[in-house]
Amino acid sequence: MSADADLQKINEEIYKRNLELAVLNKNLSLLRKLYQISILTLEPKVLSERITDEIRLDLNMEAVGIFVFDQKTDILSPLNFSKSERLTDILEKSGFDLKDISIPEISKHTFFQSSIYGKISNSTENLSDVWGGFINEENLKKLKEESHWKTTLLYPLVTESNTIGALLIGLNREYQTLNDHEKESIKSLIDVVAVALDKAYLYKELQDANESLRNLLRQRESLVHLVTHKVKGSFTRSKYIFAEMLEGTFGEISPVLKGMAEKGLDSDNQGIETVDLVLNAANLQTGTVKYEMKLIDFKEIVDHVIVDMKKPIESKGLKLEINISEGKYNTSGDSFWLKEVVHNLVDNSLKYTKEGSIKVNLENKDGKILLGVKDTGVGITDEDKQNLFKEGGRGQNSVKVNVDSTGYGLFSVKLIVDAHKGRVWAESDGQGKGSSFFVELPIA
Amino acid sequence: MEEKIYDQIAIRIIREQELIIGPLAWDEARKVQGILIVDQKKGEVSMSGDSKQILNNLVAQYAKLFGRASNEVCKEVTQDLIAELPADQVPESLK
Numbered sequence: 001m002s003a004d005a006d007l008q009k010i011n012e013e014i015y016k017r018n019l020e021l022a023v024l025n026k027n028l029s030l031l032r033k034l035y036q037i038s039i040l041t042l043e044p045k046v047l048s049e050r051i052t053d054e055i056r057l058d059l060n061m062e063a064v065g066i067f068v069f070d071q072k073t074d075i076l077s078p079l080n081f082s083k084s085e086r087l088t089d090i091l092e093k094s095g096f097d098l099k100d101i102s103i104p105e106i107s108k109h110t111f112f113q114s115s116i117y118g119k120i121s122n123s124t125e126n127l128s129d130v131w132g133g134f135i136n137e138e139n140l141k142k143l144k145e146e147s148h149w150k151t152t153l154l155y156p157l158v159t160e161s162n163t164i165g166a167l168l169i170g171l172n173r174e175y176q177t178l179n180d181h182e183k184e185s186i187k188s189l190i191d192v193v194a195v196a197l198d199k200a201y202l203y204k205e206l207q208d209a210n211e212s213l214r215n216l217l218r219q220r221e222s223l224v225h226l227v228t229h230k231v232k233g234s235f236t237r238s239k240y241i242f243a244e245m246l247e248g249t250f251g252e253i254s255p256v257l258k259g260m261a262e263k264g265l266d267s268d269n270q271g272i273e274t275v276d277l278v279l280n281a282a283n284l285q286t287g288t289v290k291y292e293m294k295l296i297d298f299k300e301i302v303d304h305v306i307v308d309m310k311k312p313i314e315s316k317g318l319k320l321e322i323n324i325s326e327g328k329y330n331t332s333g334d335s336f337w338l339k340e341v342v343h344n345l346v347d348n349s350l351k352y353t354k355e356g357s358i359k360v361n362l363e364n365k366d367g368k369i370l371l372g373v374k375d376t377g378v379g380i381t382d383e384d385k386q387n388l389f390k391e392g393g394r395g396q397n398s399v400k401v402n403v404d405s406t407g408y409g410l411f412s413v414k415l416i417v418d419a420h421k422g423r424v425w426a427e428s429d430g431q432g433k434g435s436s437f438f439v440e441l442p443i444a
Numbered sequence: 445m446e447e448k449i450y451d452q453i454a455i456r457i458i459r460e461q462e463l464i465i466g467p468l469a470w471d472e473a474r475k476v477q478g479i480l481i482v483d484q485k486k487g488e489v490s491m492s493g494d495s496k497q498i499l500n501n502l503v504a505q506y507a508k509l510f511g512r513a514s515n516e517v518c519k520e521v522t523q524d525l526i527a528e529l530p531a532d533q534v535p536e537s538l539k
Contacts, residue, residue: 012511015464019513022463060524148527172527179520 023181030058030185031192038196042203044068045079051193052082055169059182062087062149063170065098066197069106069116069163076103076112076166079197087170090146094139101134115156116163122154123175130154130168148172153186157194164201167193224282232275239268280340281391281408284415291334291419295444298338298369299329302362305342313350319357327364332444337416341424344409345373345437352435353377369443374436380428388426389414417441446533450495453522453538454479454502455487460521461506461514472509476502496535503537 033054041047048066056064065081081098083091091097106112111129115122124130127144130152135143143149151171156163167190171178178186242265245253253261283289306322313320331338349358356376363370380388391411410424417424422441428434454473461469470484478498482488491498506514519538526534 008509008511011509012513015510016513018464019517022460026463148524150527172524177520177523179517179523 023179023184026058026181027185027188030054031188033058034189034192034196038192038199041196042200044197044200044204047196047200048079049082051196052080055189056082056084059185061169062147062172063098063168065168065170066157066165066193067103067168068165068197068201071162074104074106076106076116078102079165084148084172087147087149090143094142096135096139101131103134112154112166115154115166119156119158119163121156123151125151125174127152151175155186155190157190157197159194159198164194164198221282221286224278228275228279228282232272232279235268235271235275239265239272242268277408277412281412281415284412284419285391289337291337293332293334295330296333296335296338297329298331298333298371298441299324299362301335301339302342302360302371305339305346306360308343309346309350313346313358316350316353317355318350318353321357321359323359323361323363325363328443329362329364329369330444331369331420331441333420333441338420338441341413341416341439342371344413345371345439348409348437349373349375349377349435356434364443365440367443369441371439371441372436373438374434376434378435379431379433380426380435381431385426385428389424413439446529447491447495449525449528450491450499451489453499453525453535454489454491456521456525457499457502457506457518458489459487460517464514464517465510469506472505473502476505496533499535500537503535 052064067076149170153169157165245261353375359374361372478493
């Protein structure tokens with residue numbers, strides 16, 4: 001063999017190897033594009049538009065369509081059809097579009113049934129097998145004569161064990177004439193399309209569920225507002241009746257009646273406080289509350305709360321210990337809501353401590369303001385710690401001790417502290433071993 | 445209409461060969477009489493003369509270097525465009 005012939009043989013061999021690589025490269029390139037589309041596109045219709053366009057253009061096909069299958073109704077509904085220019089012209093002139101044609105009674109349809117229910121691919125070179133009965137005779141004839149749609153391939157889109165749809169491909173030639181790249185690409189892309197479509201529908205379901213949940217929350221929110229306002233109104237009205245009785249507006253009352261009016265007034269005040277707590281929590285949660293952030297002295301807030309709470313704490317026989325270190329307590333915050341935080345924590349200690357003491361500690365630590373409220377009360381179990389700052393998160397012991405516990409106090413505290421870029425947490429050695437609550441705020 | 449398809453066939457063949465043998469595909473196409481590479485980057489080609497024959501020569505140019513396999517590649521990648529031509533207008537090498 002001459003050197004030239006050797007060279008020619010080597011050339012041809014290298015060409016064949018390169019050809020194999022080129023086919024693989026093209027397949028990978030198409031798959032990569034489809035993966036990209038599936039990652040970047042979440043809406044099923046847009047996803048199907050992009051996928052069908054990409055496949056049709058890459059593989060030079062007449063038409064590529066994606067159907068979704070509804071097993072309950074036995075209907076295949078088109079999501080999108082990507083069409084060649086020529087096919088688009090023909091359909092426009094005929095006044096119909098493939099994406100408007102749903103295929104009913106799939107279980108009885110000769111061509112579609114085997115793919116959808118049998119989960120196998122199918123092909124035909126007769127357009128009537130596919131569109132007969134859905135496109136009128138005249139238009140079907142036109143489609144056959146004027147378009148170059150020679151072969152129809154149908155592939156089921158299967159995830160796990162369900163057929164979720166089908167990929168329909170219109171070729172302008174016989175299947176046998178497809179090259180290796182085209183055949184391989186079609187085989188590989190079916191699964192990618194199925195997964196992408198499944199993911200898109202899952203996303204849509206999640207979106208729908210999310211929307212329903214939002215609606216429910218909105219309804220609940222408005223119900224909470226309605227009920228709490230009504231309840232608060234009732235408490236307020238009876239509160240003023242008791243107050244008027246005690247002030248003598250209705251004349252002199254007996255000591256027994258006076259005692260009952262005092263109890264009634266206390267009970268109404270407690271009721272109003274509870275309603276306010278729930279209302280505040282709801283407003284804080286929905287963002288209705290607008291914080292007025294100013295430079296404030298947090299120590300002053302703690303001082304005020306201590307003054308307010310000193311009497312009720314001591315009248316319960318508890319010892320109040322206060323330890324406020326020298327330091328900087330300026331922070332950027334809303335004094336009204338931060339007072340709610342401190343009041344809530346001290347009030348909780350009061351409610352859940354039968355005997356012993358409540359210690360309020362304020363200091364600067366690690367460049368931050370640290371408030372600690374420690375008591376010798378019922379303590380917190382590990383289980384209760386999980387839900388302590390969550391909405392409605394009433395602890396088992398808290399309900400036993402304080403039947404009026406709403407589960408909204410600490411939830412509100414957390415919302416307020418979070419809004420002040422702070423941190424709140426609780427520590428307890430367990431049931432009956434007291435609790436410590438801490439609030440950390442940035443120094444301004 | 446057919447001239448436009450012939451141009452598309454030429455571009456398709458050169459581009460497909462480029463995927464396999466690289467930029468050499470364009471150099472070989474330039475050697476074929478009647479083919480003018482207008483813009484290699486954009487893939488613009490024009491043909492002067494008997495387009496059918498020029499396409500036969502283009503296919504032969506690659507086959508001379510790379511054998512039968514290259515001929516098959518030219519046929520396969522142009523199937524969809526060939527389908528649009530009347531049978532008597534299809535270049536022999538692509539049938």
